[in-house]
Amino acid sequence: MPSPRPFSGYEFLIAWRYLRARRAEGGVSVMTWISLIGIALGVAALIVTLAVRTGFRAEFVDTILGANAHTTVYMSPTSFENELTGEIYTQPGRISDYDDMATRLAAIDGVIRTAPVVKGQVMATADGRANVAEVFGISAENLARIPRIADPETAYGNLSDFENGIAIGSGIARELGVGIGDRIRLIAPEGAQTAFGTTPRVNAYEITYIFTAGRYDIDRTRVYMPLAEAQSYFNREDVADEIEIYVDDPEHVANWTLPLIEAAGEGAQVWTWQDSSGSFLRALDIEDDVMFIILSVLVLIATMNITSGLIMLVKNKGRDIGILRTMGLTEGAVLRVFFLCGAFTGVIGTVIGVVLGVIVALNVDHIMALLGSGAWDASVRGIYELPSKLRAVDIGKAVALSLTLSFLVTIIPAARAARMNPVEALRYE
Structure with missing residues (x-):
């Protein structure tokens, strides 16, 4: 058996x-x-x-990816010598042909879109309250394509009115106690050049849009301003600070670093979202x-x-x-x-x-x-x-x-x- x-x-x-x-x-x-x-x-x-x-x-x-660029292209700082004093000065990198560069970068395979940006630090004040803010100068068309910013379910106001004012995070609005239609003053440390030196620049802007990106640090510090106005406000006439790049596979954004540098030209550098948040x-x-x-x-x-x-x-x-x-x-x-x-x-x-x-x-x-x-x-x-x-x-x-x-x-x-x-x-x- x-x-x-x-x-x-x-x-x-x-x-x-x-x-x-x-x-x-x-x-x-x-x-x-x-x-x-x-x-x-x-x-x-x-x-x-x-x-x-x-x-x-x-x-x-x-x-991160819903409110920030996947990678950015910027130019290396340049140094020059003052002929009278012999002192060496370093000038931040600027992009003068930003429209042409954005077009070249957008032509790279896998790049979804590009956006020239002007950036600066300011103090935002309203009714005796103050808050540090980071200003992004960007076109209305490019702002409307940022998912976490152009979200009608969590935002107040209308993006179509962006060119007539500024867009701020819900955290800044709460800290300053302001809403749609109110005005806030932005104070930049580097303003107009006078015979007595550089004086701070103070401008008042109407709030036309309030967004909630879902990140506490972004909602509490970020301000968007029309690109042309930001260029004027930060003394960046006809230049941009960087080109924001969006790709179809942000988890492998490092694959685009070399093609972006080659397309941008000499002196270009790349900073990805993984570089800023990798640690x-x-x-x-x-x-x-x-x-x-x-x-x-x-x-x-x-x-x-x-x-x-x-x-x-x-x-x-x-x-x-x-x-x-x-x-x-x-x-x-x-x-x-x-x-x-x-x-x-x-x-x-x-x-x-x-x-x-x-x-x-x-x-x-x-x-x-x-x-x-x-x-x-x-x-x-x-x-x-x-x-x-x-x-x-x-x-x-x-x-x-x-x-x-x-x-x-x-x-x-x-x-x-x-x-x-x-x-x-x-x-x-």
């Missing part, structure tokens, strides 16, 4: 019978319940953590790895309780093992029976953990709301709410880790049960 194939139905039946037995009958121990609950909580914590970290990175990158993104990646390792250790500790529970189960079932061996069960069959006992615990705990983790990950923003408004500080974290993004690959990693550890820790006690001598097991029965 041929031997039954491994993991036959009777092996599952015996294993399940042992798990369902009452403790008085030598069944599931307290340690097994602890391991099941521990695995469920460990898997849930791992899924929620991975979802939050993935969501945070996705939201952070989206707010923070790398910190996020390192934190993801560390958190995964820490939570993996927690799952391992929970699965180790399976070993304790199985050892107790094997001890209580010594008589049964002896009877099963005398009935013809092989060592391999006994090993598989007790392996399945531990595997059932791991599988059930993992399934419960996945369900619990998915539920929490999908409602993490509501949970944070219950903790109060102070639980999430946008001024520290840059974004206004705790994001969560579930990915199948993250759930798969949590499930694979839990099941692998659960299966591995059952091998030793299951092998111990398989090596038990039936004669010794039944000696005193």
